[in-house]
Amino acid sequence: MQHVVIIGLPGAGKSSLINMLCPGANAQVSNNLETCTTRNRPYLCQLGNGQYTVHDTIGIPEGDNWMSGIPFLKRFAKPPEAMQYVRTLMNDGNLHLLVFCMSGLRCRFQKAAQSKKYLKFRAAVGSNVPVVVVVTGLEDMGSARRRWWTTNAQFLRNFDGGDEYHACITTIPGTTEYDSSCRDVQSLISGHLGLR
Secondary structure, X not given: OEEEEEEOOOOOOHHHHHHHHOXXXXXXXXXXXXXXXXXXXXXXEEEOOEEEEEEEOOOOOOOOHHHOXXXXXXXXXXXXXXXHHHHHHXXXXXXXXXXXEEEOOOHXXXXXXXXXXXXXXXXXXXXXXXXXXXXXXXXXXXXXXXXXXXXXXXXXXXXXXXXXXXXXXXXXXXXXXXXXXXXXXHHHHHHHHOOO
């Protein structure tokens, strides 16, 4: 069984992405910026002819206290729960793909926070685990959502990879781009897990 972990800031759309990938998961979602996921949780998903486990995680705090530059505080600070969860899965050999979920609507305002978190998780998993980015919240863009990445390139300098390492989507069922968004994310994940 392969394992995919979804990480990101609170309100980035991680649980909505879980519900898209795993119909029937009923992960709790919220329309505000507060976190609604209070514990890390695995869900069993079907993709093509294969199954995989996707893990919803508690939002990464926007503050950087856990990596404080003040040496005497640094040793007392705890890493965020999502980081501990990722490290545990990785140490057990149960981490095959890391999905960094970020809100396209909040990118300009949170570019520094999102970039720092992405780079920290990227460094934590090293070259052993692929990391991809899913940009959510692009409901109002219609089919132009796929161009979001190139349009916002100036804010994304620290995010690696080309088209095969990101998907720009909407996670709201019933919108015109929902089905194609679902296919884009499934293709992104299956391409990295080798599931077809």
